[in-house]
Amino acid sequence: MASTLASATSAAHKTIVSLLSASQVTVGMTIQDVTDASIRSSNISTSVTIKETAPDQTFTLEGISGKNIIVGVPGAFTGTCNAHVPGYIQAYDKFKAKGVKDVYVVAVNDVFVMQAWKDHLASSGTPVRFIADDTGSFIGSMGLLFDPSEKLGGPRAKRFVIVAEGTQITHLAIEPDPTKVTVTAADKILPLL
Template identity: 55%
Template sequence: MSCETVSFASDAAKTAHAHAAALLASRQAKPGDKLPLKEHVKETDATTPLILAPSGKSIFVGVPGAFTPTCSLQAPGYIERYDEFKAKGVSEIFVVTVNDTFVTKAWKEKLAPKGTPVRFIADDQALFVSALGLVLDATTALGGPRAKRFVVIANDDTIEHVIVEENAGSLTATEASKVLELL
């Protein structure tokens, strides 16, 4: 294969990722919308889909990538403050990343070697975040579409709050202490 062919294929892939991310993010979820619970994600096994079925107040923390610096600062806040969230009526916290199950599990084990009730969800095909309209074109930094940095607060299957960082590399509005203030 020539260098020109590789360059063309690379450029075509980048363009396709950018257009796909823009299309998928064209309608962002808002309060009152239903969670896209029919979208399959994975938690513990790469071949076994999980259909989310949250009950009560739940928090979905979307992160662009496991093991990335800002994401590895964000997720521990939810792990460390889990009891504070429970005291405010939160039944479950889900950290959602567009990574495969193996990477997601390894990241959880690194962040919480003694375990945590915070659930780490692999949205390996970006189906859940796409249905929420929260896809980020991270082709340059992470190789393809990923999740925007977001927090969705839901009661049963109804979205109450959607918080999205303007800059996915920043951690301001979606930091655990800021989300606790909303509850």
């Protein structure tokens, strides 16, 4: 029974990743276009929502304004992510000086885990926003999920960075190997602004 359930879960994860990641976001697209297309293709009648401070308080990035950075990571508290995100926390003022309104760190984790991770990485606080995409619907709508079930239990975000002017995607960096930080490091993104 347990092996049948494990096989069914594995198959479901692979199906979810393939359905949600059918079309990967590209430079020039808007966040609104991507999430709307995902909603239309899945016959969902609501917006793709994310959470920041509480499990019952959702919002979208569809109406963001100004220049923003969205940093996608596979999982809170994982070794590579613990090494990746502090670069954005430490360089926050440099990003602000380049006209960045907000820096968002998003992962397929629940809001409690994301808040605990934020507190762990920045015990004195940080204006970097830690966002929970607990269902993977936002990241999946952008085609940026992959399936590391054997290590992380289910579909997760690829390691990526999106630079957006309003909702228009002006730069996209995706790590070819999500266990490494090369093209998505804060010091690689800063010169692009």
